[in-house]
Amino acid sequence: MLAILLTVLFDGLAYGMLLFLISIGLSVTMGMMGFVNLAHGAFAMFGGYVATTLMQRAGVPFLVTLPVAFALVALASIVVERLLYQRLYRRGPLDQVLFTVGLTFMSVAGITWFYGPSQQPVVLPAFLQGQVSLFGLEVGIFRLFLVAVGLLVAAAVVLGVERTRFGAKIRAAVDNPVMATGLGINVGGVFALTFAIGSGLAGLGGALGIQILGLTPAFPLKYLVLFLIVVSVGGLGSVGGALLAACVVGVIDMMTKYFLPEIGSFIIYAVMVALLMWRPHGLLGKKS
Amino acid sequence: MSIALTTAGLSKNYGALQVTRAVDFSLPVGARHALIGPNGAGKTTFINLLTGTVPATSGSITLLGEDITGQRPDQRVKRGLARTFQVTSLFPELTPMQSVTLAVCERLGLTARWYKRTGEHRAALDEAAEILARLHLGHVGHLLTRTLPYGQQRIVEVAVALALRPRVLLLDEPAAGIPSGESAELFEVIAELPEDISLLFIEHDMHLVSRFASRVTVLVAGGILAEGTPAEIMANPEVRTVYLGNSEGHA
Amino acid sequence: MTPSCPPSTAEAGWLRRRGGEIALWLAVPLAVALFLPEYYLLATHVAALGLFALSLDLLVGYAGLLSLGHAMFFGIGAYTAGLLAVHGWGEPISGLLIAALVAGLVGFITSFAVVRVQHLAQLMVTLGFGLLVFEAANRARWLTGGDDGLQGMVVSPVLGLFEFDLFGQTAFFYTFVVLALCFIVATRVIDSPFGLTLEGLRENPKRMAAIGTPTAARLRQAYVFAAVFAGIAGALMAQTSQFVALETLSFGLSAEVLIMLLLGGAGHRYGGLVGAAVFVIARDLLSDLNPQYWQFGVGGVMVLVVLFAPGGVLGILRSLRQRLLPVARTSTAKAAPATPATKGGAA
Numbered sequence: 001m002l003a004i005l006l007t008v009l010f011d012g013l014a015y016g017m018l019l020f021l022i023s024i025g026l027s028v029t030m031g032m033m034g035f036v037n038l039a040h041g042a043f044a045m046f047g048g049y050v051a052t053t054l055m056q057r058a059g060v061p062f063l064v065t066l067p068v069a070f071a072l073v074a075l076a077s078i079v080v081e082r083l084l085y086q087r088l089y090r091r092g093p094l095d096q097v098l099f100t101v102g103l104t105f106m107s108v109a110g111i112t113w114f115y116g117p118s119q120q121p122v123v124l125p126a127f128l129q130g131q132v133s134l135f136g137l138e139v140g141i142f143r144l145f146l147v148a149v150g151l152l153v154a155a156a157v158v159l160g161v162e163r164t165r166f167g168a169k170i171r172a173a174v175d176n177p178v179m180a181t182g183l184g185i186n187v188g189g190v191f192a193l194t195f196a197i198g199s200g201l202a203g204l205g206g207a208l209g210i211q212i213l214g215l216t217p218a219f220p221l222k223y224l225v226l227f228l229i230v231v232s233v234g235g236l237g238s239v240g241g242a243l244l245a246a247c248v249v250g251v252i253d254m255m256t257k258y259f260l261p262e263i264g265s266f267i268i269y270a271v272m273v274a275l276l277m278w279r280p281h282g283l284l285g286k287k288s
Numbered sequence: 289m290s291i292a293l294t295t296a297g298l299s300k301n302y303g304a305l306q307v308t309r310a311v312d313f314s315l316p317v318g319a320r321h322a323l324i325g326p327n328g329a330g331k332t333t334f335i336n337l338l339t340g341t342v343p344a345t346s347g348s349i350t351l352l353g354e355d356i357t358g359q360r361p362d363q364r365v366k367r368g369l370a371r372t373f374q375v376t377s378l379f380p381e382l383t384p385m386q387s388v389t390l391a392v393c394e395r396l397g398l399t400a401r402w403y404k405r406t407g408e409h410r411a412a413l414d415e416a417a418e419i420l421a422r423l424h425l426g427h428v429g430h431l432l433t434r435t436l437p438y439g440q441q442r443i444v445e446v447a448v449a450l451a452l453r454p455r456v457l458l459l460d461e462p463a464a465g466i467p468s469g470e471s472a473e474l475f476e477v478i479a480e481l482p483e484d485i486s487l488l489f490i491e492h493d494m495h496l497v498s499r500f501a502s503r504v505t506v507l508v509a510g511g512i513l514a515e516g517t518p519a520e521i522m523a524n525p526e527v528r529t530v531y532l533g534n535s536e537g538h539a
Numbered sequence: 540m541t542p543s544c545p546p547s548t549a550e551a552g553w554l555r556r557r558g559g560e561i562a563l564w565l566a567v568p569l570a571v572a573l574f575l576p577e578y579y580l581l582a583t584h585v586a587a588l589g590l591f592a593l594s595l596d597l598l599v600g601y602a603g604l605l606s607l608g609h610a611m612f613f614g615i616g617a618y619t620a621g622l623l624a625v626h627g628w629g630e631p632i633s634g635l636l637i638a639a640l641v642a643g644l645v646g647f648i649t650s651f652a653v654v655r656v657q658h659l660a661q662l663m664v665t666l667g668f669g670l671l672v673f674e675a676a677n678r679a680r681w682l683t684g685g686d687d688g689l690q691g692m693v694v695s696p697v698l699g700l701f702e703f704d705l706f707g708q709t710a711f712f713y714t715f716v717v718l719a720l721c722f723i724v725a726t727r728v729i730d731s732p733f734g735l736t737l738e739g740l741r742e743n744p745k746r747m748a749a750i751g752t753p754t755a756a757r758l759r760q761a762y763v764f765a766a767v768f769a770g771i772a773g774a775l776m777a778q779t780s781q782f783v784a785l786e787t788l789s790f791g792l793s794a795e796v797l798i799m800l801l802l803g804g805a806g807h808r809y810g811g812l813v814g815a816a817v818f819v820i821a822r823d824l825l826s827d828l829n830p831q832y833w834q835f836g837v838g839g840v841m842v843l844v845v846l847f848a849p850g851g852v853l854g855i856l857r858s859l860r861q862r863l864l865p866v867a868r869t870s871t872a873k874a875a876p877a878t879p880a881t882k883g884g885a886a
């Protein structure tokens with residue numbers, strides 16, 4: 001029983017890492033520009049389809065598809081941001097919500113058109129398959145890999161934001177865009193690059209998550225709520241908050257699916273509402 | 289002379305930063321009181337504390353004999369405290385007539401009423417129109433606020449506050465952003481305020497301060513440096529070095 | 540003494556202004572009955588969803604409170620009316636009132652949580668409540684029929700006189716009359732000091748607090764109004780189709796009603812009605828279309844409308860009229876904003 005509990009817990013953590021990878025960009029960019037981007041899941045989906053397409057059509061190895069997914073999605077997102085999103089920063093949340101939901105609908109329909117509605121397969125390399133024994137616990141190697149990648153990315157993002165010049169600019173732009181502009185920071189440029197990195201990470205998460213999250217054209221709508229929960233419960237713009245919230249959401253979701261399938265998603269939504277009542281700006285949100 | 293507003297040991301900290309330091313202040317009924325001090329001295333914060341826009345860290349505020357320290361901003365307004373904002377804070381897509389009507393309706397306790405048209409509340413409309421006319425805004429009352437010139441928007445700020453018939457009125461740099469030659473109209477409005485309104489206003493221009501204020505408080509680094517008549521303040525050597533010394537350009 | 544101020548002139552020209560409107564409200568049902576009786580069902584859907592969109596407009600367009608879970612109230616109204624009719628309470632008008640009451644009660648209870656938070660958290664709380672109620676209805680099969688929907692409603696004749704017929708004639712006129720009554724009430728609300736207060740809250744909540752408005756209480760009041768109207772809309776849908784689908788509670792419907800509002804024009808009394816008509820008619824005309832095309836088209840239209848016509852159909856009409864009749868000064872001045880933008884509070 002304890003072994004099952006620990007296994008589910010670990011699976012939940014791995015799942016949470018995927019949620020973190022996909023949501024972190026949304027959290028930072030939403031915190032920065034206050035732009036409600038409900039199309040974020042579409043970027044993750046594109047990453048997934050880039051990976052499967054490369055694997056199936058060109059025989060590219062799984063691990064190689066990951067950086068490609070990151071880079072292609074990042075590039076595509078810069079175009080979307082400069083061409084479209086940028087025009088809507090001064091609009092109200094209603095326009096932003098409807099615009100990005102519109103984009104999501106278009107991507108869902110477009111992907112269905114090209115790939116059909118069915119689940120995309122993924123073949124993991126042999127060395128990522130199977131189980132290993134970790135402190136007496138049998139865990140999936142791939143899940144272990146996911147946790148490692150998630151923690152690495154979290155560490156890289158934290159170091160990048162806290163220790164680099166670019167990170168300092170991001171922090172300035174998040175804290176006070178007007179003052180940052182006054183200090184000579186090109187807030188628009190900083191934002192475009194941050195947006196690209198965040199979207200790229202979502203693409204990476206989408207590619208890594210094909211096996212666990214599944215990959216169908218409905219992906220952006222199916223997981224949108226979970227990404228938003230991670231962002232809001234973690235606190236806008238907080239890397240640590242997003243990591244914490246993603247783990248909590250991943251573990252709770254996995255636990256309820258395993259032990260209380262009858263109640264379904266009830267618990268996760270109830271927990272979200274309760275947490276937001278308790279801390280309206282999120283667990284580690286800055287403004288209060 | 290009776291007292292309209294007092295603070296005792298009023299303080300505000302942002303983390304380690306002390307923005308307001310144990311301020312003991314009192315405003316007599318009918319006063320014309322100016323609050324001056326260099327940029328960042330904490331003048332706006334002091335007004336925010338009085339109105340409850342920002343919660344105090346410690347200390348107390350008494351309005352017309354009642355402790356209002358724990359009250360919400362809207363509750364303080366109901367007890368006679370009104371303000372304007374240094375950075376224009378109006379209703380861009382409403383007209384001045386609608387904005388002032390809104391304030392009048394709120395004072396008359398009508399804003400929860402949904403079953404009668406605003407147009408049927410004649411008294412409220414007439415009063416709003418009268419305020420606009422008195423402030424020379426009658427001819428722009430029907431235009432969207434965001435389309436008005438900046439100077440007129442500053443007067444709408446005052447009009448909305450006056451519609452609340454405050455006992456104590458706090459004006460945060462009412463002429464902020466208006467070229468000094470063009471603020472005459474605004475100060476004319478202030479000069480004509482009913483005598484029983486107690487007025488506290490923030491203003492940088494010492495000429496205007498000595499014309500319109502009978503007393504002045506100098507705030508520096510969140511604490512009161514000096515208080516007195518305009519003449520006393522201008523003669524105070526400490527004030528001259530700390531404040532007037534580095535803002536001669538204003539005078 | 541102030542001839543140029545709109546609220547004063549509003550009184551004098553009331554009949555002149557409302558006269559055309561009243562004619563329109565009489566002409567539409569007549570036209571449907573005379574020329575398009577085969578579209579009773581469609582027109583009933585437009586009327587019910589139009590009322591639903593109008594209820595959301597009170598929140599989104601007027602008060603500036605964006606909800607992603609408004610279908611909750613539509614669904615609660617529908618299930619309340621539906622369950623009453625399944626369990627022997629078939630009288631439609633009392634069913635409607637009870638549905639309104641239940642939706643309003645749920646709105647009142649949840650409003651405390653909704654106005655406690657802002658921005659993203661507010662979106663998430665409205666979304667969260669919507670999802671919770673959806674999940675609850677989905678799991679409570681014994682009561683709601685789960686995803687098979689609620690079946691077996693028996694609805695009595697309206698006023699004991701008009702039986703719900705196969706052509707949907709009674710259903711249409713019943714829905715249309717209720718819509719008209721609700722529209723009159725909503726117009727009152729919008730034209731009242733309370734309605735003006737909501738616009739003030741949309742424009743600048745900080746200033747509203749500074750003029751003494753208990754902002755949370757007013758927003759809660761608006762939320763309850765919106766819940767009541769949405770509940771009536773849902774009950775109408777249930778009674779006229781004698782069936783309640785689980786989708787009436789879904790996030791998808793919450794999104795659709797926002798789309799209707801976008802298409803028609805938020806912050807305008809007729810925005811929701813026009814948007815519902817455009818959306819429902821388009822969906823009906825294109826129902827043979829491959830669903831991917833429909834989804835792509837809806838997405839594309841949303842993107843284009845936000846970018847180029849943020850006032851929706853009514854916004855387009857308004858700017859056309861202004862171009863054709865340059866001297867429409869009063870109406871320009873009173874025009875509602877194209878879209879409710881939240882103004883960032885100046886630091």
Ligand SMILES: Nc1ncnc2c1ncn2[C@@H]1O[C@H](COP(=O)(O)OP(=O)(O)O)[C@@H](O)[C@H]1O
Nearest residue numbers: 302305307325326327328329330331332333334
């Ligand atoms: N929300 C806040 N957080 C941190 N510091 C603040 C905040 N608001 C104001 N301050 C600081 O308080 C000080 C006083 O500000 P303010 O009251 O606006 O001064 P004044 O109106 O006299 O120019 C400034 O140093 C300002 O940076």
Ligand SMILES: [Mg+2]
Nearest residue numbers: 331332333374
């Ligand atoms: Mg100031």
